[in-house]
Structure formats: structure tokens, C-alpha cells
Amino acid sequence: MPPLLICGVLERLNAGEVVIGDGGFVFALEKRGYVKAGPWTPEVTVTHPEAGAQIVGVNCHFDPMTCVKAVKLMKEGVEKSGLKAHYMVQPLAYHVPDSTYLGYTELPEFPFGTLEPRTVTRWDVHKYTREAYKAGIRFIGGCCGFEPYHIRAVAEELAAERGIMPAGSEKHGMWGAGLEMHTKPWVRARCRREYWENLLPASGRPKCASLSTPESWGVTKGHADLLQHKEATTTQEMKHALEMQKKAKSSG
Numbered sequence: 001m002p003p004l005l006i007c008g009v010l011e012r013l014n015a016g017e018v019v020i021g022d023g024g025f026v027f028a029l030e031k032r033g034y035v036k037a038g039p040w041t042p043e044v045t046v047t048h049p050e051a052g053a054q055i056v057g058v059n060c061h062f063d064p065m066t067c068v069k070a071v072k073l074m075k076e077g078v079e080k081s082g083l084k085a086h087y088m089v090q091p092l093a094y095h096v097p098d099s100t101y102l103g104y105t106e107l108p109e110f111p112f113g114t115l116e117p118r119t120v121t122r123w124d125v126h127k128y129t130r131e132a133y134k135a136g137i138r139f140i141g142g143c144c145g146f147e148p149y150h151i152r153a154v155a156e157e158l159a160a161e162r163g164i165m166p167a168g169s170e171k172h173g174m175w176g177a178g179l180e181m182h183t184k185p186w187v188r189a190r191c192r193r194e195y196w197e198n199l200l201p202a203s204g205r206p207k208c209a210s211l212s213t214p215e216s217w218g219v220t221k222g223h224a225d226l227l228q229h230k231e232a233t234t235t236q237e238m239k240h241a242l243e244m245q246k247k248a249k250s251s252g
């Protein structure tokens with residue numbers, strides 16, 4: 001593997017390395033003009049592939065498997081045009097199958113800690129990582145909701161391909177290996193990959209539905225309602241927002 005500190009992302013990808021990324025890094029690159037976000041992305045990959053992005057992918061807003069699916073579509077578009085690119089995926093660490101085109105921002109739980117019951121497990125991350133790798137994506141990471149143990153799971157799933165076990169791996173046994181020494185035999189029986197891979201975890205919240213009803217405001221990037229505010233929302237604007245919310249709820 002090339003020395004990390006002196007190589008750029010492109011050099012590393014060109015050398016065949018799998019890069020593990022995070023959302024904050026991509027936002028920093030965007031601020032410096034290296035990343036173009038928003039409605040350009042599908043146009044660059046499919047409608048205007050000649051625009052020449054060297055790395056294409058998706059960041060944030062949707063869950064891991066949805067993001068992998070989106071990058072697969074982008075890759076198809078690029079390849080159909082006879083062009084080459086590297087691919088990146090950095091999803092949410094939340095399950096959001098009930099969100100529509102605006103992603104998790106439409107869910108009534110957004111943002112704050114109320115999305116936490118939707119957090120993916122480290123086992124979900126192993127599955128997602130493998131799926132992304134199989135799809136030919138070599139810049140694999142996470143955005144909102146990803147915790148250090150999730151990123152460690154990405155690196156652990158790709159330990160053989162990358163030739164290194166990540167820092168922090170020594171703190172646990174892979175796939176519950178440490179449970180072999182547990183006092184309770186039913187817990188000892190869980191020290192295998194198959195058990196954790198096939199587990200459907202419960203939320204423990206008796207009256208919670210598994211899905212929410214998204215607030216469908218029917219607006220997207222470019223709409224006047226989506227402007228970045230430099231000052232606090234005025235009473236008039238709040239009145240408009242509340243009216244919109246009422247309308248969205250009644251149509252949902």
C-alpha cells in the first residue's frame with residue numbers, strides 16, 4: 001500500500017487502493033472547489049459525462065444499500081458512454097426506506113438524536129461494504145450517523161483486500177469471537193458470523209411503527225423555500241413554513 005500521507009485520493013485510487021472516506025472530508029473538498037454537489041451529479045454521470053468528473057458517487061441522505069444502488073446506476077451511465085471514473089459511496093448510517101426523493105430530511109424524526117433507533121448495526125455495515133466493493137466502488141465510507149465502530153467495520157470487511165486490519169480491531173473479536181468465553185451457553189452460541197449476519201434486531205419500542213410518514217413538501221434544490229438563512233426565521237416565514245407543513249401532512 002502506498003504511504004498514506006504523501007498520496008492524493010486519485011493517486012491512491014489509481015494505484016488500486018480502497019479508500020475509506022467520510023462525509024466531512026467530502027464537504028471540505030466541496031468548499032475548496034474539488035467537489036460539485038447537487039443536481040449536477042446525475043447529469044455529469046449520465047447526461048453530460050464529458051464534464052469529466054474523476055470520482056463520481058453519492059454522499060448522505062439515503063441508507064447504505066440505496067446509495068450503492070444509486071452508484072451502480074451512475075456507473076452504468078458512465079460505462080455506457082465509454083468513459084471511465086472512480087466511484088464513491090458515503091451513505092447515512094440510518095435505515096430510511098420510508099424516505100422518498102428528499103431522503104432522510106423528510107422524515108419527522110430528522111434531525112437530532114431521534115434518528116438513532118434507525119442506526120445501522122456493524123453487521124449491516126459489513127454487508128453494505130461487501131456490496132459496494134462487489135459493485136466496483138473503491139471509495140467507501142459513511143456520512144451522517146456513522147460512528148467510529150461503523151468505519152472500523154468497513155475497514156475490517158476489506159482487511160484482506162487492503163492488506164491491513166484497522167486501528168481499534170484489537171479491542172474486539174470479529175463476529176463476536178470474544179463471546180466464546182461467555183458464561184452463558186446461549187450467548188457463547190452467538191460467536192459466529194452467521195448468527196449476526198441473519199439477525200433482525202428489534203427496536204424495543206412497543207408502540208413505534210417500523211416506518212414513518214415522510215413530509216412531502218414537493219420542493220427540491222433550487223426552490224425558493226430552500227434558501228440558506230443568514231438570519232433567524234421571521235414570524236412571516238414561520239407562518240409560511242407551518243402552512244406548508246400542514247399541507248404536506250394532509251397530502252401525505
Ligand SMILES: [Zn+2]
Binds near residue numbers: 023060
Ligand atoms: Zn451526511
